[in-house]
Amino acid sequence: MTRRPSPPQSTLPSDPILALRANELLARGRQLESQGKIADAARVSAELVNVAPDLAEAHQFMGSMAMRTGAADIAAMSFERALQLKPRSADLHIALAQALLALQRPADAARILDKGRTLHPNDAGIFRELGQAQLDLGQPDAALKSFSRATKLVPNDLYSRHMASALATTGAPNPGYVAELFDSYAGTFDAHLTGKLEYRVPQALAAALAEHGPVAGPTLDVGCGTGLVATTLPETLRPIDGIDISEKMIAKAQERGVYRHLRTGDAHAVLADEPDFAGPYGLIVAADVFIYIGDIGDLFASLAARLAPGGILAFSIEFNEAQGIAIRSSGRFSHSPAYIHGLAAANDLSILAEVSHPIRLEREIPIPGRLFLLRRG
Structure with missing residues (x-):
């Protein structure tokens, strides 16, 4: 043997x-x-x-x-x-x-x-x-x-x-996960995201808005985080209101001094309960927000309802070709263009621009994404 x-x-x-x-x-x-x-x-x-x-x-x-x-x-x-x-x-x-x-x-x-x-x-x-x-x-x-x-x-x-x-x-995240994630991330968020992960979505959305404008404020910054989006927007888009699920992120955003109103909480709930966020808004921006929500149907409808006539909804998604919504091993969701097109049609929004753009690096590889500008009316 x-x-x-x-x-x-x-x-x-x-x-x-x-x-x-x-x-x-x-x-x-x-x-x-x-x-x-x-x-x-x-x-x-x-x-x-x-x-x-x-x-x-x-x-x-x-x-x-x-x-x-x-x-x-x-x-x-x-x-x-x-x-x-x-x-x-x-x-x-x-x-x-x-x-x-x-x-x-x-x-x-x-x-x-x-x-x-x-x-x-x-x-x-x-x-x-x-x-x-x-x-x-x-x-x-x-x-x-x-x-x-x-x-x-x-x-x-x-x-x-x-x-x-x-x-x-499908598309149903754990409600406490995102808040805990960003509370723990707030102190190093800007440096890590814009440095190691090469995150440039706020600048890319601002460039797309400049190309397809004109658009005027007020602006609603959904999932505002530390305020990276607000710093890229011109004075014409102020005043700016911000919502984020992370209390520590909101504290960082407050330090920038560019927001009129800031609230911590689930965006859909804040929009339903807070008169300061009733709109109408000339611009609503959601940079890397939908990727943490999954099924965005209800929030999308709330945002569309708060757009002024001619107002623009600008946002990013992580891209998948075949599926409506898919959870990735990163814990984030990807969405298909067809899913977004369906939401746009259901909420009477026209597609002003759709641009391929990497969202960030993950494991040193760019994550494919799309930027959308949708117009009301």
Whole structure:
């Protein structure tokens, strides 16, 4: 009978001096990481792997730093080696899958996660990542099962609850997910979105309005966030009112001093309850708002009803060709042009402009989108 070879073991170097050096490097790397000095930590991780090539934690740390610096290919190799040294680690199954998803390899990620859930049938993180891989593979029914399992294991996981809700009922997000997401994001929102993610939708909408105008205020900025859209609009479009679901985002928008009225809450509810937002508006803009809502029929009708004659509704969507509404593994929704055309016709709006435009980078790849300008009357 042939005996199966034992898996490699994660160990420090046998040389006590090298073992001490490895521990020093690992501590130093984690300190640099905690200080936000990721490039320095990445350099330390490379030295650590050379000193302790059989230490799983060394390869895991190198993989984590590679992910932080956008080197998903190096991360995948590092996590794969770490997993060879520590084959029962749930964290390493998840980390390797995340790197593979970043490399647009969802089938490989799903394979790793299938092994992981066999070893760890009660690890919510494995099922959460598996759901993402299955969505990227075009397997929504399987993804629903994975996200539902994750929510049973960790009921307060808002992302998994959001995904399960959106997959169970087309276009129905979890109501608490978006508010929590943007509250946690408010402090770094502008720099991260406009820097690393190369977000230029506000400028592109402003350029489209300048080309297809003239249009005059007042303006309603739906999902105003920190106020990025308002800063791109000319004085002729003021006064500007803003609504956002995130209280912390609204606080940032208030600091800009460009809004007449600001409210926190669900946009459809605010429009129904607040007389300050009754309109009519010459412009209503919704930059990257519908992608967090899914089924936008009711909100769309509320916005159309508040447009002045000749007023313009300007917005962006993440684009899909075939489906009306689809949830993506990012947690955002995509919409088809046909779906938007149907809403426009139902609300007596004519299509003034429809322009292809990337929404942002995701995993270093542009997300396809469309910008729309719709006119009332």
